[in-house]
Amino acid sequence: xxxxxxxxxxxxxxxxxxxxxxxxxxxxxxxxxxxxxxxxxxxxxxxxxxxxxxxxxxxxxxxxxxxxxxxxxxxxxxxxxxxxxxxxxxxxxxxxxxxxxxxxxx
Amino acid sequence: xxxxxxxxxxxxxxxxxxxxxxxxxxxxxxxxxxxxxxxxxxxxxxxxxxxxxxxxxxxxxxxxxxxxxxxxxxxxxxxxxxxxxxxxxxxxxxxxxxxxxxxxxxxxxxxxxxxxxxxxxxxxxxxxxxxxxxxxxxxxxxxxxxxxxxxxxxxxxx
Numbered sequence: 001x002x003x004x005x006x007x008x009x010x011x012x013x014x015x016x017x018x019x020x021x022x023x024x025x026x027x028x029x030x031x032x033x034x035x036x037x038x039x040x041x042x043x044x045x046x047x048x049x050x051x052x053x054x055x056x057x058x059x060x061x062x063x064x065x066x067x068x069x070x071x072x073x074x075x076x077x078x079x080x081x082x083x084x085x086x087x088x089x090x091x092x093x094x095x096x097x098x099x100x101x102x103x104x105x106x
Numbered sequence: 107x108x109x110x111x112x113x114x115x116x117x118x119x120x121x122x123x124x125x126x127x128x129x130x131x132x133x134x135x136x137x138x139x140x141x142x143x144x145x146x147x148x149x150x151x152x153x154x155x156x157x158x159x160x161x162x163x164x165x166x167x168x169x170x171x172x173x174x175x176x177x178x179x180x181x182x183x184x185x186x187x188x189x190x191x192x193x194x195x196x197x198x199x200x201x202x203x204x205x206x207x208x209x210x211x212x213x214x215x216x217x218x219x220x221x222x223x224x225x226x227x228x229x230x231x232x233x234x235x236x237x238x239x240x241x242x243x244x245x246x247x248x249x250x251x252x253x254x255x256x257x258x259x260x261x262x263x264x
Contacts, residue, residue, distance in 0.1 A: 017219050030129035033206045046179060056144040058214060059212065059213060061211045061212065064207040065211070066203050066207065066208040067209055067225070068177075069175070071224065071225075073222070074222065074224070075213075075221070076219045076221060077216055078218040099230070
């Protein structure tokens with residue numbers, strides 16, 4: 001099963017811009033490679049990444065085969081209120097992983 | 107005296123020629139870095155027919171990378187990120203990968219800062235372009251050239 005690593009500051013001041021780092025283990029098979037007998041290895045990638053802050057979408061990304069294996073995405077958001085940041089990755093072959101991280105806003 | 111003058115004239119002429127050559131090289135290099143048709147087409151599919159201007163966007167890529175499988179890429183856009191003036195999306199394209207699309211990032215004023223980092227695959231030494239879509243509907247771009255010594259698509263088959 002996929003492992004996701006998320007780096008979110010536990011505490012932030014209201015209005016502070018926080019940086020969020022996410023890393024998920026995934027092969028991101030491009031669909032352009034072939035095996036030694038010449039058969040195309042089917043594509044298996046994460047297509048979409050979404051981050052929600054207390055239910056509201058704050059960041060999303062559409063990914064393509066040109067994203068490296070184990071997609072690493074860094075972005076920012078403004079700390080508005082205490083709550084939960086939820087992350088979801090969805091992709092080929094029914095791939096779906098969700099993670100969440102709490103944040104306390106002072 | 108006449109020798110000295112002729113020498114000066116010669117140097118002047120040589121300098122002029124060098125400047126001319128330099129300009130010619132600059133003009134020649136520009137189309138060589140122009141984006142191939144496929145990437146242009148991909149950009150048009152995503153951003154429509156709106157004009158794309160250079161500036162505001164900063165695309166950070168290492169000038170040379172050994173392994174094209176994981177190339178760090180950072181796109182930042184000069185924007186106040188307010189409700190009235192913010193970055194809606196950042197799209198990244200390559201010209202020599204099997205597909206021109208790399209990623210599209212969708213931002214909102216809540217991002218606070220328009221800055222995204224990820225790691226990408228590059229199949230060849232090439233130019234990467236980032237296009238940002240602002241809330242006023244304008245598009246801005248930046249390109250970066252990168253030398254890739256080990257291409258992402260040449261890894262051993264499994």
